[in-house]
Amino acid sequence: MGRIFGSLSAGAARPDPAELAAVSARQRHGGPDEHQVLRGPGWSLGCDRLAVTDPLGGRQPYRLAHLPGVTAVLDGQIYNHAELRRELAARGHRFPDLCDGTLLPALYAEYGTGFARRLDGMFAVAVLDVRASPRLVLAADPMGLKPLHYHQGADGAFRFASEIPALLAFDGVRTAPRADSLDTVLALRTPISARTALEGISVLPPGATAVVHPGRPAALRRRPPGQDAPERPRPATADVLRREVRRLARADVPVCVLTSGGLASGLVTALAAEYAREDGAPAPHTFHLTHRGRRPDPEAAQARAAARHARTVHHEVALDPAELGSLLTRTVRHLGQPSADPAAPGTYALFRAVRQAGYSVALTGDGADELFGASARIRPAGPAPFVADWAAAYTDGLAAAPRLLREYLYTPAYRDFIAEEGSAADRVERELRSAGGDRLTAITAFETRWRLPGRLRRTDHLGMASAVEARMPFCRPAVAEHARSLAPRRLQDRRALAEAGRELLPGAVLKRPGRPFALPVTAMLVPGGPLLEPVRELLSAERLARAGQVRPDRVRTLLARQLERPSDHDALALWALATHELWSEVVRGMHVPVDCAA
Known part of the structure; x- marks a missing residue:
């Protein structure tokens, strides 16, 4: 490693x-x-x-x-x-x-x-x-x-x-x-x-x-895939996952578990604790990220419930909002690529706490949504006739800023450039429409081939930033193949995972979808909020004018609207603009020695 x-x-x-x-x-x-x-x-x-x-x-x-x-x-x-x-x-x-x-x-x-x-x-x-x-x-x-x-x-x-x-x-x-x-x-x-x-x-x-x-x-x-396994009765999802959790929980150093309070990480927590008990080992330690001053925090309550049920030693890592400015810079530097996902800084902070507690290996629930079709992103692409253009609806669900808002913010020159070169969103839509088969199959194939590897790279970078190896049982080939073998499912069908957790998790966790360790950007990007000044500085008119890609006056209007009537959509768009601007500045300094250790 x-x-x-x-x-x-x-x-x-x-x-x-x-x-x-x-x-x-x-x-x-x-x-x-x-x-x-x-x-x-x-x-x-x-x-x-x-x-x-x-x-x-x-x-x-x-x-x-x-x-x-x-x-x-x-x-x-x-x-x-x-x-x-x-x-x-x-x-x-x-x-x-x-x-x-x-x-x-x-x-x-x-x-x-x-x-x-x-x-x-x-x-x-x-x-x-x-x-x-x-x-x-x-x-x-x-x-x-x-x-x-x-x-x-x-x-x-x-x-x-x-x-x-x-x-x-x-x-x-x-x-x-x-x-x-x-x-x-x-x-x-x-x-x-x-x-x-x-x-x-x-x-x-x-x-x-x-x-x-x-x-x-x-x-x-x-590389071509390995040889197909001989036909056998399909095993239960819990048994497939149990085998892989046990395999990944074995190490020559201590192993902990990250739990978000959702179904997928709850399953990993329960199975890791089950393995420790049967092996005569101490109860595993679990870690959950919360934010100081954020109330209520239902994810923290769900994570505690899963930990109590599994009888783990549970830790809550409270992120100090005063640290967000430096935390964001460190996160951007370690990723090396721009990321508008509000989960990135929290993930970095959580892995840092795991390392400080003495762990260099952590089990996570990453990959469950993409492989088992349970992601909230696919809700807009619901079954016909309710959604006529499902590919566009799905792609809009990926965006940090909807298409109309992007076109509103872009300068005329940048808008023309994107129209000529083609938008990233257009490329995704074309791939989905050309995939053939039903929409769930097309979306799941896209997520596992392109979107999931990008998210896994983010997890790897943020874990290794603190010298922590992230192990992901849901991303084991046997689990991925099992997910593909399941009968056709409805969009957002969580039945396979819920059935796997029926005997392992409390009822409240079974009913709750997982959420990443994301910053509450909307609540923090308000008058007096800890993100306001860092975002305002990154989106100054002088900085934006140098790049020439967005109109500073319209970004200023968007920020004023967010401060007057906070909304998730406007907050995420501003967050994306700010993180891209920060990344642009950081990457310009990467051709000279930069201390990436943090």
């Missing part, structure tokens, strides 16, 4: 160690336990390690004495490493420790560029093979749980890193915000495709492998 980085070029010069040290420093917060970097003619490979599996072993980059020339680094966890180790040992390979990533050079030696198909886990892997003609092989897990960003320069040099700020510390990486990044944030809240908000920087897609040769474009391909 940890953060990884590296480079490959056609030149014979060894990368500058000072440059590599700067790259590592930008993401050292995610791997504070050990740092190592190797370099050779035209290549480098490094890791900042978070010691989770076999903490005393597992030195990265991984090398095996009997396989000179093959080196690997790993960000993530390989859950089937014991089985793979036995298989590889039977083929003559020997390993110095029990760390999951130590087997990667041997696995690559046996299976070549197809090695990642044998891995079960959440991972971003890089393997450097210099035995003949040098090549670099990158692989991401099927759900996109671990991010890997890359850039290929005009000279063909290829560079990668787990985090965008680290990638920007390479001397050869020069970029700028994409011109359509503001429209993407207002229309979708954050970039969700493999293309990031920065020119020339991409993220390796879920389930993809990239093969890079010096000076040549990377060859990117999606």
Whole structure:
């Protein structure tokens, strides 16, 4: 586990160690336990390690004495490493420790560029093979749980890193915000495709492998899924989830649970506590985020109810509104991309508290809504004949600012640019309409292929900002496949999850949808509220005029309306504008050394 980085070029010069040290420093917060970097003619490979599996072993980059020339680094966890180790040992390979990533050079030696198909886990892997003609092989897990960003320069040099700020510390990486990044944030809240908000920087897609040769474009391909399992009676949802929670709750370091008070995180809490009791282990600790001065807080009450029912040791983390200004800056810096999701700062604060309590692994309920079709976003896309244009209705539900408000705020020049280039919202609508099948199938496919990986990357970045590994039972392949196998469901059908929790959770939690650890932006963006001055400063006329994308007078009108008649819609639009402006300023400073540790 940890953060990884590296480079490959056609030149014979060894990368500058000072440059590599700067790259590592930008993401050292995610791997504070050990740092190592190797370099050779035209290549480098490094890791900042978070010691989770076999903490005393597992030195990265991984090398095996009997396989000179093959080196690997790993960000993530390989859950089937014991089985793979036995298989590889039977083929003559020997390993110095029990760390999951130590087997990667041997696995690559046996299976070549197809090695990642044998891995079960959440991972971003890089393997450097210099035995003949040098090549670099990158692989991401099927759900996109671990991010890997890359850039290929005009000279063909290829560079990668787990985090965008680290990638920007390479001397050869020069970029700028994409011109359509503001429209993407207002229309979708954050970039969700493999293309990031920065020119020339991409993220390796879920389930993809990239093969890079010096000076040549990377060859990117999606790995085919594994073989279909034989037909068996469909297991109960609770049993599938129980097996995966138990698998992810095993670690060589303490594991806690994040609970929002909703059904999905409540299920993970109950099953983790059940496993601890049966294993004779102490009751797990659960963590919930609340906000000082916010009353009432029904999510906190629901989280307490789930914790009491499961008999966990429960912690409430109270966020101080006075900290919001600095918290927002840290969050934006760690994400590396603009995000208008009010859950981001709270998620960062919660993981920080988890680390301060002594935990480096946390179970979460992420992914349940997308996989089981229970998201409130799909309510507007209800069944015909009630919604004629369901694709547009769904896409509007993603937006931080509705289409008409976006067009009202844009300058004429920016409005014309978006009309010519195409809006992010238009691209989503086209994909939904071209998917075929019923609307729930189309929406679920879109959410799991594009939107969910983007949200999982956010969770990863904000957890690793405090050196906490987030493990997500709902995003395990077995759970995802089970969700796809269920009979066709109505939009917002939560029956499978509710049935799974019937014997595990109190009735009040069963009936309540989960909510993220989001800031109450509307309540905080009012006269005297803690967000007012930071947002007002970020949306000053001088700043907005420099960018030339929105009209300062109309933003001022929108803010005045929010202060007079607070509303969720106006508050979210202002929040999106402010976070994009802050990101634009932060990213301009990422080409010089920036202390990302917080």
